[in-house]
Amino acid sequence: MGFEELSHTADWSARIWAEDLPSLFVEAARAMNSLSGTVAGNGPRLTQSFGAEAPDAESLLVAFLSELLYFQEQKDLTFDKFELRVAGQWLKVEMEGTQIASSEKAIKAVTYHNLRIEKTNEGFEVTIVFDV
Amino acid sequence: MNIENLIQISETEWEIPTYTRSDMRVPVKLFATREMLEQVINDKCLDQAINATTLPGLVGHVIVMPDMHQGYGFPIGGVAATEYPHGVISSGAIGYDINCGVRLLGSSIDFESARGEMDHLATLLNKYCPSGVGKEGAIKLNLKELDQVLRDGSRWALKNGYATEADLARTEESGSLEGADPNKVSDRAKERGREQIGSVGAGNHFIEVDVVDQIFNEEGANVMGVYQGCLVLQIHCGSRGLGHQVCTDYVQSFQNAVHKYDITLPDRELVCAPMDSPEGKAYMAAMRAAANFAFANRQLLAHSARRAFEETFAPQTRKWHLHQVYDIAHNMGKLETHLIAGKEVKVCVHRKGATRAFGPGSPGLPPEYQKIGQPVIIPGSMGTASWVLVGTEDSMTRSFGSSCHGAGRVMSRSQAKKEVEGHSLRRELENKGIKVRAGSLPGLAEEAPSAYKDVDMVVETVSDAGIAKKVARLKPVAVIKG
Numbered sequence: 001m002g003f004e005e006l007s008h009t010a011d012w013s014a015r016i017w018a019e020d021l022p023s024l025f026v027e028a029a030r031a032m033n034s035l036s037g038t039v040a041g042n043g044p045r046l047t048q049s050f051g052a053e054a055p056d057a058e059s060l061l062v063a064f065l066s067e068l069l070y071f072q073e074q075k076d077l078t079f080d081k082f083e084l085r086v087a088g089q090w091l092k093v094e095m096e097g098t099q100i101a102s103s104e105k106a107i108k109a110v111t112y113h114n115l116r117i118e119k120t121n122e123g124f125e126v127t128i129v130f131d132v
Numbered sequence: 133m134n135i136e137n138l139i140q141i142s143e144t145e146w147e148i149p150t151y152t153r154s155d156m157r158v159p160v161k162l163f164a165t166r167e168m169l170e171q172v173i174n175d176k177c178l179d180q181a182i183n184a185t186t187l188p189g190l191v192g193h194v195i196v197m198p199d200m201h202q203g204y205g206f207p208i209g210g211v212a213a214t215e216y217p218h219g220v221i222s223s224g225a226i227g228y229d230i231n232c233g234v235r236l237l238g239s240s241i242d243f244e245s246a247r248g249e250m251d252h253l254a255t256l257l258n259k260y261c262p263s264g265v266g267k268e269g270a271i272k273l274n275l276k277e278l279d280q281v282l283r284d285g286s287r288w289a290l291k292n293g294y295a296t297e298a299d300l301a302r303t304e305e306s307g308s309l310e311g312a313d314p315n316k317v318s319d320r321a322k323e324r325g326r327e328q329i330g331s332v333g334a335g336n337h338f339i340e341v342d343v344v345d346q347i348f349n350e351e352g353a354n355v356m357g358v359y360q361g362c363l364v365l366q367i368h369c370g371s372r373g374l375g376h377q378v379c380t381d382y383v384q385s386f387q388n389a390v391h392k393y394d395i396t397l398p399d400r401e402l403v404c405a406p407m408d409s410p411e412g413k414a415y416m417a418a419m420r421a422a423a424n425f426a427f428a429n430r431q432l433l434a435h436s437a438r439r440a441f442e443e444t445f446a447p448q449t450r451k452w453h454l455h456q457v458y459d460i461a462h463n464m465g466k467l468e469t470h471l472i473a474g475k476e477v478k479v480c481v482h483r484k485g486a487t488r489a490f491g492p493g494s495p496g497l498p499p500e501y502q503k504i505g506q507p508v509i510i511p512g513s514m515g516t517a518s519w520v521l522v523g524t525e526d527s528m529t530r531s532f533g534s535s536c537h538g539a540g541r542v543m544s545r546s547q548a549k550k551e552v553e554g555h556s557l558r559r560e561l562e563n564k565g566i567k568v569r570a571g572s573l574p575g576l577a578e579e580a581p582s583a584y585k586d587v588d589m590v591v592e593t594v595s596d597a598g599i600a601k602k603v604a605r606l607k608p609v610a611v612i613k614g
Contacts, residue, residue, distance in 0.1 A: 112399075
């Protein structure tokens with residue numbers, strides 16, 4: 001399980017890999033936080049639920065990360081603990097997080113650019129381009 | 133892609149023919165010198181331009197400007213026209229920052245006599261024009277007011293005392309696109325927009341004070357009120373979280389629309405729907421609403437910038453006023469009529485990192501610009517020049533009335549982070565006499581001038597190609613970035 005930043009002229013791109021689909025989603029959330037330099041504060045912990053229905057796993061991933069962006073921008077919240085279930089066209093997430101202490105840069109959106117979740121020998125892999 | 137596979141039309145014009153890939157519907161026309169193409173040949177923008185040629189209903193060419201670089205889906209610097217009403221509109225080909233654009237305000241304030249005030253001015257601009265990650269704007273709207281902004285754009289700002297009639301006359305579409313429907317904008321998009329109006333945002337957005345360094349076209353500059361040695365102000369930003377959410381919503385819903393309309397695309401970010409379909413109509417109405425939000429956003433920022441100029445200069449001079457030169461979009465889909473193969477055709481021109489550049493006599497320009505053509509504002513990259521150009525008759529027939537939009541990146545953000553350190557860059561800019569106010573130093577480093585192409589070369593290329601004409605070159609003296 002891990003991620004690496006890839007070179008992109010205008011935006012940010014990250015390759016993410018994990019042993020199963022839920023872990024891939026969680027690692028993608030970690031990658032996004034790392035790229036935007038988001039640091040969690042020491043305030044009270046809070047929980048949030050999220051569910052989505054979409055035609056495929058890629059769309060569920062975009063929906064999940066877009067939801068996190070919304071909380072980051074609009075509510076100043078970042079999440080670092082997830083219980084996540086992906087089943088066919090459904091995603092259900094219970095997440096735990098806290099107020100953001102600081103954030104260095106803004107991500108405008110999660111794109112579908114060449115977005116393909118690939119099955120590998122070790123599990124799953126995806127490359128995501130974020131609009132900044 | 134190899135340069136040898138391109139057809140060279142002239143020193144500044146190239147073509148990627150349709151036989152390059154079997155799914156291309158139209159050729160690609162590139163405005164660039166050989167040297168500029170060599171800079172981007174390993175970047176994926178040419179592949180992205182070829183991908184864009186697969187959109188149903190395209191006419192003419194997909195056009196790419198010399199500031200081209202890799203984006204997501206559609207290349208930055210790209211222009212594509214689809215025939216109305218059966219051709220498609222693509223949310224991904226317009227982008228997340230709907231109506232990202234630039235406003236230029238001119239003044240009669242002589243830089244030499246104002247030099248000592250620049251630090252104070254930069255501080256006030258930074259105070260009154262909020263910038264940075266998720267920053268709240270100058271005012272907070274209730275939902276009824278927000279719907280009015282989405283419907284009316286800058287007209288809302290005029291009614292509420294944030295604009296003048298002259299501002300609106302010198303704004304693309306008078307700052308208000310017809311056919312905007314707030315009901316097609318999601319509640320979440322509205323929630324994100326309600327508190328952000330009147331703010332710059334982060335990334336490559338900025339407010340910049342420049343001095344007019346050189347005039348190339350006296351008549352054009354005089355008509356615009358751009359005077360040698362005097363201060364001007366640029367505002368570069370867009371529709372903030374509201375526009376990002378509108379695009380996110382419709383890129384998501386178009387994933388189903390492409391199946392419904394049996395559209396096959398090489399990249400899911402290019403998703404689209406026929407303009408006359410319910411999905412296409414809904415996106416068009418929402419995109420126009422987001423565009424109106426962006427026009428009003430830049431108008432509010434202009435209002436705040438005027439306050440900073442008044443407080444700085446009014447005690448010393450009566451000539452402190454900032455007048456509007458022009459406000460243009462560079463991420464937008466617009467219904468326009470163009471001459472294609474000798475026939476007038478109504479099309480939706482998608483511009484992504486490309487500026488409308490209408491020539492003299494074009495519809496929609498204010499009377500004073502009918503003779504000289506539409507002002508085209510080309511922001512540089514903090515430490516380098518910016519330019520004021522005008523559109524030409526040639527741009528109308530060769531590039532769907534479009535030109536470049538900036539310098540264009542040449543270095544990746546990850547590379548810029550490795551090569552540039554925020555503190556050093558700020559010092560370097562300050563040593564050049566540029567006052568800098570930056571919310572995020574890592575963010576500043578990613579936007580370093582060395583990460584961008586030579587803006588002078590980009591402008592020379594569009595000028596040599598004949599799709600825009602030089603009016604004035606600007607030099608930065610204060611930069612405010614999020």
